[in-house]
Amino acid sequence: MFCGTFTAGGLEVEVAAGKLRIVTEGKTRKFIDSVEQITFNGHDAALRRQQVLFVTERAVFQLTADGLELIEIAPGVDLDRDILQHMGFAPIMNNVRPMDAGLFETVWGKLPDAIAANRND
Numbered sequence: 001m002f003c004g005t006f007t008a009g010g011l012e013v014e015v016a017a018g019k020l021r022i023v024t025e026g027k028t029r030k031f032i033d034s035v036e037q038i039t040f041n042g043h044d045a046a047l048r049r050q051q052v053l054f055v056t057e058r059a060v061f062q063l064t065a066d067g068l069e070l071i072e073i074a075p076g077v078d079l080d081r082d083i084l085q086h087m088g089f090a091p092i093m094n095n096v097r098p099m100d101a102g103l104f105e106t107v108w109g110k111l112p113d114a115i116a117a118n119r120n121d
Contacts (some may be wrong), residue, residue: 002040006030006056007086013057018101019076020058025086031061031068032088042068059083060099067092075101 007009007026014021042063045052052063060072069092071105080102084090 001053001055002054004030006058008081015104016106018104020074020096020104021076022058029086029088031086031091034046048056061091064092069094072097072099074099075104 002009005026007029009027009045010024011022011026012024012077014023042052046063049065050063051082054061054068055062058074059070061068062071063069070083072085073096075098077083100114102114
């Protein structure tokens with residue numbers, strides 16, 4: 001599992017009432033088509049059927065044999081404006097679902113419930 005922000009360099013977000021709002025977009029894209037140096041080989045991981053997730057403040061992706069699949073987006077985020085326009089490629093999008101709005105509350109406290117629910121998936 002890789003966790004981090006979707007963009008870098010000045011990203012500013014606001015969380016309120018179960019929604020995420022991008023106040024200032026980061027200047028540097030992280031989800032790009034090619035890189036100068038490989039530190040993690042996604043192609044090899046996919047061939048080994050290794051489960052790989054990329055979790056950001058606005059989206060969750062999973063690595064598949066066919067490429068990177070967008071599986072969740074944060075409530076309040078616009079798919080085109082806040083995600084697709086800041087990627088260097090088009091992700092696979094089969095069954096994109098919203099992230100739990102409770103993650104975007106000032107006080108949450110439901111982590112044990114969320115972990116238990118995901119164990120049943």
